[in-house]
Amino acid sequence: MKGPLRSILPALIILAILLPGPSEARSDSSVTKARVNGQRLARQIEKLSEIGRNPGGGVDRVAFSEADIKAREYILSYLRKLGLMVHVDEAGNIIGRKEGKEPGLPPILIGSHIDTVPDGGKYDGALGILAAIECVQVIGEQKVTTRYPLEIVVFSDEEGGSIGSLAMAGELPAAVIQTKSQSGKTIGEGIRSIGGDPAKVALAARPRGEIRAYLELHIEQGGRLDSQKTEIGVVEGIVGIKHWEVRIEGVPNHAGTTPMNSRHDALLAASHLIIAINQVVTGVPGNQVGTVGRIRAEPGAPNVIPGLVVLSLELRDLAEEKIQSLYLRIRDEAKAIEQKTGTKMTFIPIEPASRPAPTDPRLRVCIARAAENLGLSKLFLPSGAGHDAQNIARLAPIGMIFIPSVGGISHSPKEYSRPEDVERGANVLLQTILRLDQGCLQEGR
Ligand SMILES: [Zn+2]
Numbered sequence: 388m389k390g391p392l393r394s395i396l397p398a399l400i401i402l403a404i405l406l407p408g409p410s411e412a413r414s415d416s417s418v419t420k421a422r423v424n425g426q427r428l429a430r431q432i433e434k435l436s437e438i439g440r441n442p443g444g445g446v447d448r449v450a451f452s453e454a455d456i457k458a459r460e461y462i463l464s465y466l467r468k469l470g471l472m473v474h475v476d477e478a479g480n481i482i483g484r485k486e487g488k489e490p491g492l493p494p495i496l497i498g499s500h501i502d503t504v505p506d507g508g509k510y511d512g513a514l515g516i517l518a519a520i521e522c523v524q525v526i527g528e529q530k531v532t533t534r535y536p537l538e539i540v541v542f543s544d545e546e547g548g549s550i551g552s553l554a555m556a557g558e559l560p561a562a563v564i565q566t567k568s569q570s571g572k573t574i575g576e577g578i579r580s581i582g583g584d585p586a587k588v589a590l591a592a593r594p595r596g597e598i599r600a601y602l603e604l605h606i607e608q609g610g611r612l613d614s615q616k617t618e619i620g621v622v623e624g625i626v627g628i629k630h631w632e633v634r635i636e637g638v639p640n641h642a643g644t645t646p647m648n649s650r651h652d653a654l655l656a657a658s659h660l661i662i663a664i665n666q667v668v669t670g671v672p673g674n675q676v677g678t679v680g681r682i683r684a685e686p687g688a689p690n691v692i693p694g695l696v697v698l699s700l701e702l703r704d705l706a707e708e709k710i711q712s713l714y715l716r717i718r719d720e721a722k723a724i725e726q727k728t729g730t731k732m733t734f735i736p737i738e739p740a741s742r743p744a745p746t747d748p749r750l751r752v753c754i755a756r757a758a759e760n761l762g763l764s765k766l767f768l769p770s771g772a773g774h775d776a777q778n779i780a781r782l783a784p785i786g787m788i789f790i791p792s793v794g795g796i797s798h799s800p801k802e803y804s805r806p807e808d809v810e811r812g813a814n815v816l817l818q819t820i821l822r823l824d825q826g827c828l829q830e831g832r
Contacts, residue, residue: 419760420529421525421526421529421531421817421818421821422525422817423521423525423813423814424521424524424525425806425807425809425810425813427521428517428518428521428809428813429806429809431520432509432510432513432514432517432809433509434461435458435461435462435501435509435513435517438454438457438458438461439454439455439457439458441506441800443506443800445506445507445508445799445800446503446506446507446509446800447503447505447506447507448501448502448503448507449502449503449505449547449568449569450502450543450544450545450546450550450568450569450570450577451568451570451572451576451577451578451580452569452570455501455502456580459481459501459541459581462481462501462520463475463481465520466481466483466539469483469485469523469524469527470485470527471483471484471485471523472484472485475581475582476554476555476583476590476591477554477578477583477584477588477589477590477591478550478551478554478555478559478578478583478588478591479543479544479550479551479577479581479582479583480540480541480542480543480552480583480591481539481540481541482538482539482540482541483520483523483538484537484538484539485523485533485536485537485538486536487534487535487536487824488532488533488534489534489535492536493536493596493597493598494535494536494537494598494599495535495536495538495598495601495602495820495823495824496538496598496599496600496779496783497515497519497522497523497537497538497539497540497602497603497816497820498515498519498539498540498541498552498601498775498776498779499512499513499514499515499516499519499541499542499545499603499604499605500512500515500516500543500545500546500551500775501513501516501541502543502544502545502546503546504546504798505569506799506800507546507798507799507800507802508796508797508798508799508800508801508802508803509802509803510606510797510802510803510804511605511606511608511797511798512546512605514604514606514790514804514809514812515604515605516539516541518809518813519539519604519816521813521817522813522816523537523539525817526817526820526821531821533820533821533824534824535823535824537820540555542555542775543577543578543581543583544568544574544577545774545775547568547569547574548563548739549741549774549775549777549778550574550578551591551775552775552776552777552778553739554588554589554592555591555592555593555782556592556593556778556779556781556782557589557592557593557781558739558778559588560738560739563739564585564588593782594782595781595782595783596782596783597782598779598782598783599823599828600747600750600783600784600785600786600823600828601776601779601780601782601783601785602750602785602787602788602816602819602820602823603774603775603776603785603786603787603788604787604788604790604812604815604816605770605774605787605788605790606792606802606804607620607768607770607789607790607791607792607795608771608772608792608795608797608798609771609772609795610792610794610795611766611768611795612768612789612790612792613791613794613795614795616764617765617766617791618758618763618790618791618808618811619754619758619763619764619765619766619789619811619812619815620765620766620767620768620789620790620791621751621754621758621766621768621788621789622767622768622769622770622786622789623745623746623767623768624705624745624746624769624770625741625743625744625746625770625772625773625774625776625777625780625787626674626703626704626769626770626771626773627703627704627705627706627707627710627740627741627743628703628740628773629701629702629703629710629714629736630699630700630701630736630740631699631700631701631714631734631735631736631737632697632698632699632700632734632737633657633697633698633721633732633734633735634695634696634697634732634735635653635656635657635660635695635696635697635698635730635732636653636694636730636731636732636733637650637651637653637654637656637692637693637694637695637696637728637729637730638651638692638694638729639685639691639694639695640691640692640694641690641691641692642689642690642691642692643690645692650729651692651728651729651730652692652693653684653693653694653695653696655728656696656724656725656728656730656732657696657698659724659727659728660720660721660724660732661679663717663720663721664677664679664700664717664720665677666720667713667720668702668713671713673704673709674704674705674769675702675703675704675709675710676702676703676704676771677701677703677713677717678699678700678701679698679699679701680699680701681698682696682697682698682699683696683697684696700717700734703771704743705743705745706743707742707743718734721734741773741777742777744776744777744780744785745780746776746780746784746785746786746787747785747786747828749784749827750784750785750828751767751786752827753819753822753827753828754788754819755767756822756827757815757819757822758815760818761811763811768789770787770789772797774787786819788812788815788816789812790804790808790811790812791804791808792804793805
């Protein structure tokens with residue numbers, strides 16, 4: 388057997404087994420054949436990363452900054468060039484829509500973000516958007532018209548608290564609008580500067596059930612895929628994150644004249660607490676993580692016993708109950724430390740907490756099958772980092788695809804994913820979109 392026939396024969400056999408009837412078989416052949424243009428995608432990633440590039444090679448494109456606005460203009464014109472219907476919603480989300488064959492069907496959303504952390508990398512967020520655009524471009528070039536409308540969504544200010552996706556989920560707390568963003572503008576001023584309307588962000592909310600499904604391709608930002616030499620991550624869910632500000636009150640006093648046995652040292656109590664947090668979190672099986680990332684001691688002088696310590700506590704896990712049970716055990720430990728050190732500890736929850744968001748099990752199957760059919764290795768794994776998908780999970784079934792981050796490095800100029808991995812991830816995204824369009828959500832194929 389020669390050339391093209393031999394190369395598509397295995398796919399045809401699989402299709403013959405899987406497909407219910409000949410009419411779907413015809414449309415499915417376009418599904419298995421379609422591939423992204425990896426070089427074009429790599430070029431686009433380079434090009435977008437030049438907007439906000441700093442001398443050290445990192446990308447400074449925090450939300451609402453000049454670079455963010457410039458990058459958004461670049462994406463807007465790209466979407467228009469592809470002939471999509473483009474608009475910016477009240478929360479500043481960019482939405483590019485390609486109509487489907489059947490009017491009235493709910494859209495398939497494909498999204499991510501293009502803002503970065505200060506001195507960030509080229510791939511976090513940008514990959515998901517540029518791959519989504521590449522997929523829609525290829526679908527157009529292949530002259531495939533999907534049944535469902537396709538919508539590319541560039542969510543506003545992801546790194547500053549997933550503002551755009553929270554608004555789309557109808558869950559952006561009003562008070563957040565007044566808070567300062569990394570750009571120096573308030574969130575409200577920022578939303579206005581990118582074409583949204585802070586007074587009307589509630590209108591950006593989309594009703595539950597009016598989105599067929601949401602897909603996001605992202606770099607892993609951890610090292611599991613890279614260290615296990617696996618090509619594709621099928622994300623099981625995004626861990627929930629809870630934060631507390633812990634205030635520890637002791638008694639400030641003279642460091643020279645106060646004997647050791649009559650001190651109420653807030654910083655000493657804090658030290659005991661930090662160790663206790665680590666012991667509680669590591670004391671049970673699972674992937675949960677707990678971190679004290681910030682600490683401040685007052686008055687902060689070498690010759691004064693610290694009277695007040697304020698520290699941060701963050702807990703993450705795929706199950707909300709797990710986070711709660713860890714927290715309760717930490718509180719028990721805190722009580723014992725209060726007594727031992729003569730201090731008082733107060734735990735203040737910081738909102739908004741993000742709830743764990745499992746991905747849709749049927750979509751995991753669609754993604755896994757897409758990867759298998761492309762001959763790619765895969766791993767099911769949780770996401771320890773937050774993503775826009777977790778907010779959209781309240782509106783629609785979500786699916787997430789990860790590609791390896793070399794060395795597990797992210798939020799850094801050293802963030803890197805190989806072009807072949809970028810291309811593989813984008814092909815899995817493309818295949819998943821087409822499979823979704825052809826009913827994999829009902830049939831799990
Ligand atoms: Zn991201």
